[in-house]
Amino acid sequence: MAPPGIHNVEVPLEVRQPAGRPPLRPGELARRKRAILDATLRLVAAQGAGAVRLRDVARESGVSVGSLQYYFDSRDQLVREAFDQHAREVVDLVTLAGDGSATPGARLAAVIDAAVLRPDLRLSAALWMEFVTAGLHDAQLRPLLAGAYEAWRDLLGDVVRAGTESGEFRPLLPPETVVACLVALIDGFELAVAVDVADATPAAIASKLKDAATALLTGQGPDG
Secondary structure, X not given: OOOOOOOOOOOOOOXXXXXXXXXXXXXXXXXXXXXXXXXXXXHHHHHOHHHOOHHHHHHHHOOOHHHHHHHOOOHHHHHHHHHHHHHHHHHHHHHHHOOOOOOHHXXXXXXXXXXXXXXXXXXXXXXXXHHHHHHOOOOOOHHHHHHHHHHHHHXXXXXXXXXXXXXXXXXXXXXXXXXXXXXXXXXXXXXXXXXXOOXXXXXXXXXXXXXXXXXXXXXXXXXX
């Protein structure tokens, strides 16, 4: 299966060339835009999406506000593109961990490990909470958030269906219900990480997710 992406919504990525300046090579344009989006993500995690202003991003990324506005029509577009970049990269990272040649159980364990055993989990969890909050008031951001959920459902759904068809998994609930529960568990644990719950360490979360997946998919506890 091709790596799932964020579906249905495409954020325009065209960069306008500042008038009166020598044209930049496409690679340099992409590098500058990436630096701006990375700076935006750092500020969203530190200050909250609602508090980020163009002048803050300009300062953080080392460009002028005027230059920034050549890349993005508005602050809201900048925030949406930053979220889109972040969500795609997280899903792609986790997708690559799911070796298609492995058994479904091993694939699921690898996906869970890739999702939570990451040095940037705290940052990623904080960003997700911030973008969900921002999406309550941004009608154009909400479809991107829904697309992120759909990408996670596609990724986990492929593994769960393969395991159910092979007989390795014997879920007592419909596979789509199991997938919805796993996505909700991952989302809930990210909330715990974002607010610094004491026992919400990556290792503890990975262990709990695997135990929950075993129970949902086999009807047994972690020790069989």
